[in-house]
Amino acid sequence: MANSTAQAKRTKPERPEGFPLFPHANGQWARKKHGKFYYYGPWDDPEAALKRLEDEEAGRSHDHLTLKELFDRFLTAKHSRVVSGELTLPTYRDYLTVLQHVASFFGKHRPADELTADDFRQLRDSFARSHGPVRLQKDIVVTRMPFRWAYESGLLEHSVRFGPDFKPPSRRARLKATRAYGRKDFSAKEIKAILAAASQPLRAMILLGINAGLGQSDIANLQRRHVDLQAGWLEYPRPKTEIERRCPLWPETVAALQESLQTRPKPKGDADADCVFLTSHGRRYLRMTEKSRTDTITPSFRRLLNSLGIKDRRNFYSLRHTFETQAGESRDQVAVDLIMGHADHSMAANYRHRISDDRLRDVVAVVRTWLWPDTRKPATPPEGDDQNM
Known part of the structure; x- marks a missing residue:
């Protein structure tokens, strides 16, 4: 990824005497009113910026779609997909976060069709100053989305030209950043130390993470109906994608879940009543709204x-990450993907209608043997009347 500091920075123009606007660092003429910034156009066209200000003060409107109007319409359309279940709330929040930055950088009253390739180059630089290559790629992809949506919806007469510089970082740059991040998995020694030090219910959560590859959102949204402790199985569609997921549970995981459930707090509301894990306040461990x-x-x-x-x-x-890494040693990636809830877009997936339980057991047995080498086969889960959830 090119270093943004290597690019020549534009020098701010002098403010003409008596001119009511000032040159903002984002390349536009602006003014501050009631603690907020308002933008009126690029530095190189002060006359147009002044006319826009005069028209605004005179109550004359332009037939230009502003960024605020564009983003509001785009987000409204996407929110309807959240309501219908076609889009996840975390994805919607990603859109909202990126577009809030774009609106703040350019000014929410900036006409969407007046943005130039140089504007988008500066926007990319602003993203790159605080985000690494992987996050930068998402920033750029999300920024492009509402403009394409507006053009296809007939809200913009012409497709926006982002220019040659407003592109995601190269694969090489992303790989370099990934290596610089450091290792993302744990060793068996570290996992055993973590389990030994963890108290409930965190210990049960950790076992679900290393036994079944569950993440925070998976843990927080896990319902009693997803777990059969008597049979020792987890059947849980991945919340992020709704892809089916099935996994045998180790006896250690079953025992930890039974112990955790015995001290589970009373739910605060009906929405959390079936959650396996609840905080001391009776709420699920990860809560998400459109803005928080x-x-x-x-x-x-x-x-x-x-x-x-x-x-x-x-x-x-x-x-x-650790589960995926160690489960891969089973040499049965199809079974690993089913446990992880990963999509399989191969042609073979169109013809494959089931995976045997034995293959799934073999996968989790490989991970368990890596963690506890003295165990070769999963033990039978303990029996008892309190095993069903």
């Missing part, structure tokens, strides 16, 4: 890692 995200699992796991001297960038989701 509350995750109680991540900081709890971080404190546990810190107490063990594991102070790098690994987190709870690294358990999922």
Whole structure:
């Protein structure tokens, strides 16, 4: 990825005497009113910027679609897909976060059809100053979406030209950033130390992470109906994609879940009544709205890692990375993908209608043997009247 500092920075123009606008750092003429910035056009056309200000003060409107209008319509359309279940709330929040930055950078009253390739180059630089190559790729992809949507919807007469510089980082740059991040999985020694130090219900969560590859969102949304402790199976469509997922549970995982359920707090509301895990306040561990995200699992796991001297960038989701890595040693990637809830777009998937339970057992047995080498075969889950959830 090219270093943005290597590109020549434009020098701010002098403010003409008596001119009511000032040159903002984002390349536009602007003014500040009631603590908010308003933008009126690029530096190289002060006359047009002044006319836009005069028209605004005189109450004369332009037939230009502003960024605020464009983004509001786009997000409204996407929100309807959230309501219908076609789009996840986390994805919607990603759209909202990126577009809020775009509107703030350009000014929400900026006409969408007046943006130039140079504007988008500067926007890319602003993203790159705080985001790495992987996140930058998402920023650019999401930024392009509403403009294409508006053109196809007839809201923009012409397709927006983003220019040659507003492109995602190269694969090489993304791979380099991934390597610089450091390892994303845990060793068997680290997992055993983590389990030994963890108290309930975090210990049960960790076992689900390394046994079945569950992440924070999976854990928080896990319902009683998804788990059969008597048979020792998890059947749980992945919340992010709704892809079917099925996994045998280790006896250690079953025992930890039984123990955790015995002390589960009473649910605060009906929406959380069937959750396997609840906070001390009776709410699910990860709650998300259109504008906020509350995750109680991540900081709890971080404190546990810190107490063990594991102070790098690994987190709870690294358990999922660890499961995938070790499960791959089974040499049955099809079975691993079913447990992970990964989509299979191969031609063979169109003809494959089932995967045997024995193959799934073999996969989790490989991971369990890696973690506890003295165990070769999963033990039979303990029997009892309290095993059904």
